[in-house]
Amino acid sequence: xxxxxFFLILTSSVxxxxxxxxxxxxxxxxxxxxxxxxxxxxxxxxxRDYTISCASCxxxxxxxxxxxxxxxxxxxxxxxxxxxxxxNAAFNFTQFWNGRAKNLVEQALGPIHNPVEMGLSLDExxxxxxxxxxxxxxxxxxxxxxTVTENDIAVMIAxxxxxxxxxxxxxxxYLQRKGKLDPLEKKGYLLFKTLGCxxxxxxxxxxxxxxxxxxxxxxxxxxxxxxxxxxxxxxxRDKNIFKVPTLRNIAHTAPYFHDGSAATLKEAVxxxxxxxxxLKLTEIEIEALIAFLDTLSxxxxxxxxxx
Ligand code: HEC
Ligand code: HEC
Numbered sequence: 001x002x003x004x005x006f007f008l009i010l011t012s013s014v015x016x017x018x019x020x021x022x023x024x025x026x027x028x029x030x031x032x033x034x035x036x037x038x039x040x041x042x043x044x045x046x047x048r049d050y051t052i053s054c055a056s057c058x059x060x061x062x063x064x065x066x067x068x069x070x071x072x073x074x075x076x077x078x079x080x081x082x083x084x085x086x087x088n089a090a091f092n093f094t095q096f097w098n099g100r101a102k103n104l105v106e107q108a109l110g111p112i113h114n115p116v117e118m119g120l121s122l123d124e125x126x127x128x129x130x131x132x133x134x135x136x137x138x139x140x141x142x143x144x145x146x147t148v149t150e151n152d153i154a155v156m157i158a159x160x161x162x163x164x165x166x167x168x169x170x171x172x173x174y175l176q177r178k179g180k181l182d183p184l185e186k187k188g189y190l191l192f193k194t195l196g197c198x199x200x201x202x203x204x205x206x207x208x209x210x211x212x213x214x215x216x217x218x219x220x221x222x223x224x225x226x227x228x229x230x231x232x233x234x235x236x237r238d239k240n241i242f243k244v245p246t247l248r249n250i251a252h253t254a255p256y257f258h259d260g261s262a263a264t265l266k267e268a269v270x271x272x273x274x275x276x277x278x279l280k281l282t283e284i285e286i287e288a289l290i291a292f293l294d295t296l297s298x299x300x301x302x303x304x305x306x307x
Contacts, residue, residue, distance in 0.1 A: 019193065019202040022172035023248070023298060027090060029162040032142050037160030039135075040153060045128055047118035049074050054111065054157070058086040060300060063252030064164065069260025073117040081227055082260040087300065088248045090162045092208035097258045098229045099211060099243045104158035109150055122150045129153060166249055166298030174295070181295060188292025191285055196277050205246035206296060214240045214257070217278035223259065251294045265290050 040046065041054045052074055057066045064085035066072075071079045081097055089095065094102055101107035111117040112125050120128075129135045130148045139148045142156070171189075173179030181189065192198055201207045211229055214220060222228065222240045229238035242258055255261070256268035269289050273279045281289070 018175055019198050020171070020175065020206055021204040022175045023088065023091075023165055023167040023169070023204060025167050025301075027162050027165060029159055033156050033159035034163050035160075036135075036138050036142055037156035037158065038163075039138075040129075040157050041160050045132070046112050046120060046125055046153075047074055048120045048124075052118055054086075057083045057111075057117070060087075060164070063087065063249045064089075065253040067254065069255050071117070073114070074119045077116040079114075079116050080225055080259075082255065082258055084245055085249060085253050086161055087164050087166050088205055088208075088246055090165065091203075091205045092243065092246065093210075094243060096227070097242045097245075098227050098232045100227075100232045104161050105151075105154045108154040108157040108161075112153075125153060126150055164300065166300050169248075169296055169298030171292070171295035172298060182291070184288050184291040185295050186292075188288035188290070189295075191289055192292055195273065195279060195281075195285075197272070197289075200244045200276070201247050205248055207244040207246045210244055211238075211241050212244050212276075214242055214275065216276045218275045220275055226259065228258070247293060247296055249297045251297050265293060269293070 041058075044050045044053045044056075046053065057071045057073075058064050059066055064087035066083045068083070070081060071083045073079060084097065090104060094100075095104060095107035096110075101110060109122060112120050113122050126148055129139070136146075136148070139152060139156075140146055143152055170179060170181065170185075174181050192201075200210065200212045203209045214228075220240065222230075229241035230236070232238075250256075251265065254265065255263050256265070257271075262268035262271055266286060269286055270281065273281050273286075273289075
């Protein structure tokens with residue numbers, strides 16, 4: 001990790017390159033698949049009792065998350081993990097806190113048949129979509145087939161999720177030399193790099209591209225029932241390891257961490273710097289880091305897709 005940090009600082013000082021990349025204005029996607037996926041994303045038909053859609057836990061007006069410590073599924077059942085944002089999820093190298101899904105297509109069916117989320121068997125999901133005349137016609141138009149498969153459902157939803165990107169945030173405009181940061185925000189960015197946050201939170205999503213330990217320097221106790229990397233791989237060294245979450249739009253997705261254990265951004269930054277860098281920051285340092293993190297909020301452009 002030290003080497004990576006050295007490398008990042010070296011490249012940014014020698015080549016003038018920044019370790020964070022702006023979100024592109026556009027990603028390639030298929031508009032007809034995405035439009036169908038958008039309907040599925042907002043449709044409670046995919047939950048057992050027709051009460052919950054993907055958007056219930058990934059509310060686009062709440063930064064693509066749900067504002068709860070852990071999510072609530074059908075029959076008011078509580079899950080064990082905090083809902084990460086779906087905004088810019090397309091840029092993550094794997095999906096879920098522990099990276100158990102390789103991509104958005106692989107991820108999309110998980111919540112449908114998760115008993116504490118939407119609780120619907122995939123056979124039943126296919127049956128429901130197939131028996132709905134409108135969906136049947138629309139899937140036929142897009143896939144050219146008269147039968148719908150579970151993979152088709154996943155593909156459409158994933159295609160819609162690709163559109164959920166947030167370019168043009170203040171920080172991206174700064175990177176592209178189209179805008180300026182205030183002195184406090186700039187100080188925050190400098191601290192973010194020099195303190196070492198950047199060694200784990202970098203790239204286009206300011207995270208989302210590596211697995212790291214929560215408690216890398218000052219360990220925290222692992223909760224027994226948690227979906228960390230260890231719960232997926234069974235390797236002891238993967239205990240308390242998670243995919244580094246994106247910090248894009250972070251000002252809008254409290255509470256924080258895999259279990260929602262930090263209520264505010266101030267608490268998250270304080271705990272992060274202590275447990276993952278071994279630092280006790282001053283009030284002004286924390287304030288500057290938060291001012292910087294606020295500049296990572298962008299504009300949702302998915303409105304180009306209409307059902
Ligand atoms: C009941 C709440 C709930 C519902 C409904 C739900 N999700 Fe999630 N979602 C979560 C939680 C909690 C996680 C994190 C679980 C984990 O990592 O173990 C998550 C993770 C994700 C991720 C991974 C993001 C990342 O950064 O790793 C994506 C993408 C996603 N959900 C999309 C969807 C889609 C698409 C649907 C509908 C088919 C959906 N979700 C339905 C709560 C929900
Ligand atoms: C060693 C790698 C590492 C370093 C260094 C690091 N982070 Fe993190 N960061 C993580 C991981 C892993 C998580 C997820 C932890 C969890 O959920 O328990 C995380 C989570 C966060 C979150 C909460 C995100 C969310 O959606 O819940 C914030 C905010 C954050 N980090 C900011 C920072 C700041 C600011 C710094 C520097 C002071 C920093 N991080 C340094 C790895 C790191």
